[in-house]
Amino acid sequence: MGLELYLDLLSQPCRAVYIFAKKNNIPFEFKHVELFKGQHYREEFGKVNILKKVPALKDGVFTLAESTAILLYLSRKYNTPDHWYPSDTQKRARVDEYLSWHHTNIRGNAGKPLWIKVFIPLITGQTLPPEKLQEVMDELAIALKQFEEKFLQDKLFIVGNEISLADLMAIVELMQPIGVGDIFEDRPKLSEWRNRVEEAVGKELFQEVHKLILNIKELSNIQIDPQLKEHLAPMLRKMMK
Numbered sequence: 437m438g439l440e441l442y443l444d445l446l447s448q449p450c451r452a453v454y455i456f457a458k459k460n461n462i463p464f465e466f467k468h469v470e471l472f473k474g475q476h477y478r479e480e481f482g483k484v485n486i487l488k489k490v491p492a493l494k495d496g497v498f499t500l501a502e503s504t505a506i507l508l509y510l511s512r513k514y515n516t517p518d519h520w521y522p523s524d525t526q527k528r529a530r531v532d533e534y535l536s537w538h539h540t541n542i543r544g545n546a547g548k549p550l551w552i553k554v555f556i557p558l559i560t561g562q563t564l565p566p567e568k569l570q571e572v573m574d575e576l577a578i579a580l581k582q583f584e585e586k587f588l589q590d591k592l593f594i595v596g597n598e599i600s601l602a603d604l605m606a607i608v609e610l611m612q613p614i615g616v617g618d619i620f621e622d623r624p625k626l627s628e629w630r631n632r633v634e635e636a637v638g639k640e641l642f643q644e645v646h647k648l649i650l651n652i653k654e655l656s657n658i659q660i661d662p663q664l665k666e667h668l669a670p671m672l673r674k675m676m677k
């Protein structure tokens with residue numbers, strides 16, 4: 437049994453894993469787990485990831501959750517080019533530094549605008565006041581300022597002159613709010629970095645993987661799984677407050 441990747445390309449960390457595997461010609465079977473259909477609650481998927489989240493990996497009898505761990509596993513197993521996760525100790529530490537900061541700062545904030553503007557209305561039928569969107573956009577702006585000042589500075593990529601796992605994890609998150617508002621528009625440094633990342637990944641692959649998120653409005657007539665609604669209810673109540 438070969439490598440299987442369980443993904444939904446609406447999910448940011450899934451896009452990072454997909455891009456990484458495709459870009460590095462890693463052979464895998466794409467196992468589509470549609471979150472809005474609640475397919476991650478199926479018993480079969482629970483055997484791959486007891487946490488019931490995507491991305492997840494299955495390689496023979498070995499299973500693995502968490503995007504960062506999956507990317508590192510793939511980079512080691514397939515001996516991918518060094519720039520993704522440099523062997524130089526200090527460069528590698530810079531990737532680790534970004535990845536440690538990423539989850540609570542970029543990931544913690546970049547997904548929210550889409551929830552406020554698209555997913556919550558879709559799931560609950562309720563539209564939230566514009567101030568709610570403004571609130572999360574303001575929080576994201578703080579994270580973006582730190583991203584530019586601390587991690588990007590005046591470099592081409594987060595770790596010098598080549599793309600690494602840090603850039604990959606960052607870009608997939610920063611593409612998430614794009615259907616709601618263009619966060620790159622008034623940020624030339626961020627926008628130029630995005631172009632470089634897109635170029636390094638390959639424009640065709642980049643567009644392919646972001647097709648769903650760039651056409652997010654087409655989701656408006658999707659049927660949401662009732663179990664998913666129930667599972668999300670506490671989180672939604674918190675976000676709607």
Ligand SMILES: N[C@@H](CCC(=O)N[C@@H](CS)C(=O)NCC(=O)O)C(=O)O
Nearest residue numbers: 447448449488489490491502503504
């Ligand atoms: N820390 C995890 C996050 C995984 C995660 O939150 N996945 C979301 C999609 S972006 C998910 O599967 N959510 C389903 C749910 O919580 O019901 C990673 O980086 O892989």
